[in-house]
Amino acid sequence: MSEVMVPPARRLGTDVEAQLGRLAEQRMVAPARRRGIELRLVGATVLPQQQVIVRTDRGAWLFVDHVEDPTGDGYGGGIPVPERERAKLVELDRAGVRPDLLWLVHELPSSWREGDPIPQLVPTPRHLREKDQRLAQRLRFATKLLVKGAGATVAAATAPIIAAGAAVAAVGLDPIVLGGVRHPDMPVVQWALLAQWDWE
Amino acid sequence: MDDSRLGAFKEMAPVAGEQGRSALSDFLTHTRVYERAGGVIPRDLLQFGFLGSVVVIGTGLVALILPSPNSIQDGGFFLVWAGQAASLVSFLHALAVPAILGGLALLGLDLYLMRVPTSERWRSAVVVQAAAGGAGGILSTLFLALLVFNLAIWIAIIACGVAVLIAVLAGLAGG
DSSP states (O other): OOOOOOOOOSSOOHHHHHHHHHHHIIIIIHHHHHTTOOOEEEEEEEOOOSOEEEEETTEEEEEEEGGGOGGGGGGTTOEEEOHHHHHHHHHHHHHTOOOSEEEEEEEEOTTOOTTSOOOOOSOOOHHHHHHHHHHHHHHHHHHHHHHHHHOHHHHHHHHHHHHHTOOOOOOOOOEEEEEEEEOSSSSEEEEEEEEEOOOO | OOHHHHHHHHHHSOOGGGGTSOHHHHHHHTEEEGGGSOBOOOHHHHHHHHHHHHHHHHHHHHHHHSOOHHHHHHSSOOOSSHHHHHHHHHHHHHHHHHHHHHHHHHHHHHHHHTTSOBOTTHHHHHHHHHHHHHHHHHHHHHHHHHHHHHHHHHHHHHHHHHHHHHHHHHHHHHO
16 A cells, blocks of 8 residues: 555644644544554645545545545445454544544556546455356356357357456555544644555 | 635535534444445356346247247158157247346346446356356257258258269260
């Protein structure tokens, strides 16, 4: 997992920065620390109004409010989170970690260009991928057997169909969960890294 | 930023904390466990479902245009296994409409499966489709084999007849 790159807030006064730091400490870092979880502050940004795609030298990143996160669309609105990471987030919640905002950062593929649709960000779970591969292998074998039995002409007609589906590339792009605390008066947010994971 | 503009700004971006609820709690209610969330069936597996459905529909359509079992039995083309061919065609006729309708339903199912993440058990639907396609393919192949076998017999008979004719003509010409 690469470093988080959030667009920084420019020219924050030292008092604002200090106040934000204190708030983040009170509402996120300290409650987590009491449970033995060390949260890392990743920086302050201007309060985001909508999803942002940021290009950095580490690639393109989609920065989006969890309410609008596109990964939930295919799953009935439920954003898929690995069980272990979800348990950690539940623990943080129980510990009293109270961010004002919760945004997700998704790494976008290097081939992504402005105007392209957001690609599929969540891969199929590993156990299902393995099952799919096994089934596909068996069905390919059975089909070949059937086609051989049905004759060379049919085999020639069916072979291109079988070859067409050989390419699979469902590699997910790793997300980051950021909790943010807002400054009471200024439209700036201090972010802490709550969770991150690699899709297996 | 003056107070009125700040108020408007806050309205535009209300935060969960101000509504008495943490954004983290809110987020957690909008999550699901990834390992149990299922996944979209990959194209290289789903193609067997498509192939199965298409074969089932194809078998149904072919069955509709096949001649009646009576004409197969009494038509004279099937010199051997005419009874078996007639039974097979009778069976295919009975299956034709259900096969077409079932095949179309399975195609519709594939359209669903290719977009929506599904659990492990939905993979069985693809296997069932492929198996149905295989069964349809076997039935069609059996009929085709009977047809080709009888055609080969006819070709052999005609070839023998032509050979005899040529021999007779050659004999007459030589005599």
